[in-house]
Amino acid sequence: MSATRVLVLNSGSSSVKYQLLEMADGTRLAAGLAERIGERQSRLVHRPLASGGERRERVEQFADHGAALRAVAEELRADGLGLDSPRLAAIGHRVVHGGQSFTRPTLIDDAVLDEIERLVPLAPLHNPANLTGIRTAQDLNPHLPQVAVFDTTFHTTVPESAARYALEKTTADEYLIRRYGFHGTSHAYVSRRTAALLGKDPSQVNVIVLHLGNGASVSAVEGGRCVETSMGMTPLEGLVMGTRTGDLDPAVVLHLMRIGGMTVDEVDELLNKRSGLAGLCGDNDMREIRRRVEEGDENAQLAFDIYIHRLKKYVGAYFAVLGRLDAVAFTAGVGENSPAVRRAALAGLEGLGIRVDPALNEAEGAAAEGARLISPGEARVAVAVVPTDEELEIAQQTYALVSDGEPQQRGEPA
Known part of the structure; x- marks a missing residue:
């Protein structure tokens, strides 16, 4: 057996x-x-x-x-x-x-x-x-x-020019400070699944993956290899998240400690647990935020706008990093289930060849299940919704290792 x-x-x-x-x-x-x-x-x-x-x-x-x-x-x-x-x-x-x-x-x-x-x-x-x-x-x-x-493995292909911060090199090396990235199993799975949707091998496809949940990150994947990602040394950097700030001027931390008298732990809690969407409007559930927006709530509208602005900025930046873009893929709780976020995040990018088909984006029921394209057939850049499956990705990587006859990998972390 x-x-x-x-x-x-x-x-x-x-x-x-x-x-x-x-x-x-x-x-x-x-x-x-x-x-x-x-x-x-x-x-x-x-x-x-x-x-x-x-x-x-x-x-x-x-x-x-x-x-x-x-x-x-x-x-x-x-x-x-x-x-x-x-x-x-x-x-x-x-x-x-x-x-x-x-x-x-x-x-x-x-x-x-x-x-x-x-x-x-x-x-x-x-x-x-x-x-x-x-x-x-x-x-x-x-x-x-x-x-x-x-979680970090998929991002180890990011080149040094993107992985290193412009921090004094000796200090950075001593304290292991660099961009590591997270949600790697999700980005790996979704980028490959997007290539399959296009009927191509991953090595032929450049894709921007937007993993949008309570934690959120974006990656630029060139021919199956990650070349840039938004989360950094920790999951705090990058996109606006449920309770995390995402990108922030580092001097804000110094200001809070010097002028506000906050301790390291208090600043940590503020940036990671009391900021992001929750800090802006009191809710970190995108469904509730959208309901409030529809009712005319100004705080919810501003939180949504800030969230979308950051998304759009990263899509544009990663398009520039890749040089050629075949697809944008949305995944995770918000990415898979919020047509409003998908529509707003890509609105105005038609000049880059990125378009969303309103009917496909707003589809419900069976038409809104599974991996699917939501861009018009003639669009230069495909837009996909791909339910992530991190457990399957972990299982596949695990099984490939134990069944491929390479026991020498035991105990060799790099």
């Missing part, structure tokens, strides 16, 4: 998302979410997708990630999909930050764990949780291959 299944784990600070996929045909066998880990009342929602069974919910205390993952393993075992199954090829772990050390998916061993640990200062909220998930999964099945797939 061949091992053709991959379990994808995404361990957050207080949650674990998971999907089990059959790589022979891409079928999702099970999925779920354990949340509020470490709180008095945790919850696990498990969905047995392949069997058509009803979703199951457990409400109990998961003191730590170990308890949560053991509960996940029990639910999978109840469906005949246990972690000891000979059909399970590997576990693929989402790891947020790989720095410059990891330029591809990597089989996990002690050396890899040590390097992910060393990179914790670059992602203090994420890498520790990712490490906990990996170590717990190793405890549950020490013999099963574990693979780390990094």
